[in-house]
Amino acid sequence: MEYRYSRRYYRSEFSVDPPEKSGREIMSKGSSGMEVILASLENCRDVQTTLNILYILTELLSVGRGHRVEVFVSKGGTGILFQILIAASKESPPSMELMLHLHSLLAKVGPKDRRFGMKARLSGALNVTVSLIRQNLQNTKLLLPCLHVLRVYSSNLVNAMSLGKIEGVELMFKIIGPYSKKNTTLLKVALDALGALLKSKTNARRAVDGGYVAVLLSLYQDWHRNDTRCRHILIRKGLLVCLRNITNIKLGRKAFIDADGMRILHNSSTECLPVRTLDPLVNTSSLIMRKCFPKNRLPLPTMKSAFQFQLPHIPAGGPVAQLYSHPPGVDDVVDDSDDNEEAEADTDTENDEDEKDNYMLNDDIETDLNKLYPKRSLCRPFEELKVYERFFLELSEDFQGYTLKGPKSTNSMPLSASPSSLSASARSSRPVTVPTAQTQPPNDIPTPRSQGDCNSTKGHETRPSSSALKLTPSPPVTPLDLDNIHLSKDKDKKEEASSPPDGDKVIEKELVSPFECVSLEEKEDLNADGSERVRREGSPINATRHIQSPLLLGGIPTLRVGSGGSNFGSDCGSEGADEEGGEGAVLEVPDTARLLPLHNPDLYVEMVKETCSVPRYAEVAYPDYFGHVAPTFKEPLLERLYGVQRSKIFQDIERLIHPNDILDKVVYDLDIPNCPLVKDEGESLKFNSQFESGNLRKAIQARKYEYDLVLNADINSNHYHQWFYFEVSGMRVGVTYRFNIINCEKSNSQFNYGMQVLMYSVQEAISGRPCWVRTGTDICYYKNYFARSSIAAGGQKGKSYYTLTFSMSFSHKDDVCYFAYHYPYTFSTLKMHLSKLEDLRTPQIYLRQDVLCETLGGNHCPLLTITAMPESKSSNHIYQFRNRPLIFLSARVHPGETNASWVMKGTLEFLMGTSTLAASLREAYIFKIVPMLNPDGVINGNHRCSLSGEDLNRQWQNPNPELHPTIYHTKSLLQYLAHIQRAPLVFCDYHGHSRKKNVFMYGCSLKETVWQSNISATSSDLQEDLGYRTLPKILSEIAPAFSMASSSFVVERSKESTARVVVWREIGVQRSYTMESTLCGCDQGKYKGFQIGTRELEEMGAQFCVALLRLKRLIGFRNHQHGWDLDNDVIAIPAKTVSSSPSTYVMEEDEPSFLEAIDYSAESNDEDAEPENELADEAQENLDQLSD
């Protein structure tokens, strides 16, 4: 804001207009009629002649569409009028008629003269007009033009301050009160002038000190009561604008609350609601009330995550060290905005952040050419990288142990001959010498699928693990067998019952926390609501559909979150003895085998058992267990109903006005050991989030059917709240529940533009419809009254939180439903899918699964290699096999971007498919894939970070092997490849995008960056291949969700440590991309108007593969190190289009600044509304330029 205002000052105070000519010059030949009149006026010495000329001028300027006024201004007319005004004011007594006419004319020309305010101030006219008003309060005829002029003066902020000093504010209050319907025109103008004066903070302060807030409120009530026919909306609006401006300062907000402003505006607005024409009043009232609503801290003991993970070391000065060194009370919130009233910057506090965003926008383009040029110096000695050789067996494979069949062979090779199960002895036969790009032949190749050390490595290794993923499913264990259920109260039974599924690992955990070694606990058979527990049997028996929550795992040592040693089970009020047998409820598992070939509930549970979470979850969410079948129906973007946000905000405000209506009952709380807290009396919903990827920290029943939900921060962090995934049960049918997630952080969300939350109903699932569906009505996203101190925010901007609200009526009694931000995709799901991928292997497919490394949390990060087996063992074929270009893909570095995993699933399934396209693709490339770069974040329900509390996609420049192992080793793989001259042809990291529609790509281009940053001088010298545009161009042609217009190839400073930029710059991969998929939906192409689903996301993943095949055909296949020029021939990009197209520049790779103005008055039909926000117009412009 300061910047903007100072620029305006600059413009108004110092810009140079043509010098105003003297009278003599004007009288000379060639002068226009206007010049003649002005010269006469200036030289006129008697009142009557001056008046005559003024009459003429008034006549002249009243005709036409303002062109004459412009001429008048440009010829220096305003200055002459001020001169006469000053001169006339010195007469005693001044001629009232002259004053009247002068002000009438000034009122006419003022709005057309950019420098009117400055001219008035410098000439001394402000004082003249004010004292004239003061002396003529009863002289309506004179008062009106003077007020008009004053209104124009006041629109200049410096003038407003000067006028304040000569008691202009107090003067206006004399005119606007007390209530009277006489002279409403006058009143309206005075209110406008007052509103403008009050934009100055010192004036606002003056008004507060004078007790005028109460005066304004009482006047507003008078008008509200008496203007029954709504004839004076503008006056009522004028009063509100004054209140709005006063409440920009903290003292003003306090005075408003003290004067009972909340109740007054709430009641009057409620009465205005039915009349649509009164919307401007309701909207402005709502804005004022929201601003004045006392800021509060979140209802949490601390904003730090409910879970903490002990890092191997905490770098001093890093985010985690900072987090845990916060002074006590840092979370406390004070309303500290606008304390600095000296600064007359007069910002509109509501929009500070947006201003900064916009300012940053231009700032973020990398302009340092040294940072744009490739930096390929290998920082690490090859000796160190050599260990990564083991992940590239295919580059030296000689296949002598194989019986290879050509792709056309129908005789399928036994699985045992596939590379993954190749035994070391089979390898030892005489090697065939095959030329290879690799510098040294590998010696002592580790067996790719050596099993067995899944559990051996503890601690955090800095070297890549040579072990392979354990993919063969363990011997089947019936996961939900009630025989394994024992009540927690009986400790002996517990130990007896705990049957470790996984040897050493479990034993180790038992030693760590013996008390929690409960095999499995269940609630008693019949709860108050009559629900029965889950049982899975061989065949569905009857239609009983009572579902028990939670779904627990057998045989896993468990620890309930937040329990200071207490085990879970004690929480549910499960006192009654319940032995196995009994009348076990029946859970029908939907038969999804046909629909979901890569899903297997039993296998899923096996995978969960090997997944290490920080809270040591022992429950499985039904949706992950049953699986998700994409619905066949389309899910359009939700149309926003008129007035939704407003009515939600009014409900929020009512909490302050009618505090007795608020229950404020905590029904779920991770910070309290025996969570959930509710002794179920059927009065409250039950919540749960204690399963993989779950995120819900607290649930508070605010009203009977309304819940405030608080999300948990990422582990070792105190923010990044966005992802949610939780379970709800105990619902009633036929009522509408309102849910508010109250600690969102983004300043805007696609929830305001058609996106719905996802819900999974277990009743629906067991009725044969196991799917996540877009659901919820009355969805909106807006700034609320919860805030955090800027220290707690780590110096970040953004003190307020945002509410995502949605309403929901459930269709089934005794249902267990899940809500999620987006389609969940857990790490265990990934492991299950990877295991099932093995089933898709054919003799022609080379598929290898390695463990890249162990994560901080003790999980194995998988690495896949997919290509085609060589056609034969001939040197030529093996040469071709080894020398295929590499494609390097990764996904899910950001846990909350689950859509990236669905896209990756589509890619993997396509690559393993039987289509000829897939076969050609495998023959063309070697695929190296890290499908989940941040397993720990995914498992623990983080939104953005890993366990180190850091965004892993900001660590690529200098990843720490201990703290960022997956990034460190992935980067090492790439460095290794670069070193052996086999850098990948394409690198792509899959992401999700929360604030834009469609799927699009970010790439890196030196030239486009330079163009955007306007360093035009050097750009002509830059040489750059346009090949980076080929792949996104192809995608925009073949993938319906993909939008080239949203793609960008600019390198931003804030992105210098992302995968895309580092792989481009340090590894030298020209085609290095981030592919962003919307979380919401599309606004172009075949899916325009629809929300995106897993089917479309998986299709995107498959289309990405098809595009790679087309890329191969386009660039030819002579030698993948050379010959890229072909790209340029095929897809010529006219440079001009690129540089002039603003859509090629989008600020942030991951979450670009969303330029849509925050939707406070989204439903406003308010024609005379001043923009609440200086930027509104600009934002709108930008909006038009951006795809969204």
Ligand SMILES: [Zn+2]
């Ligand atoms: Zn991302």
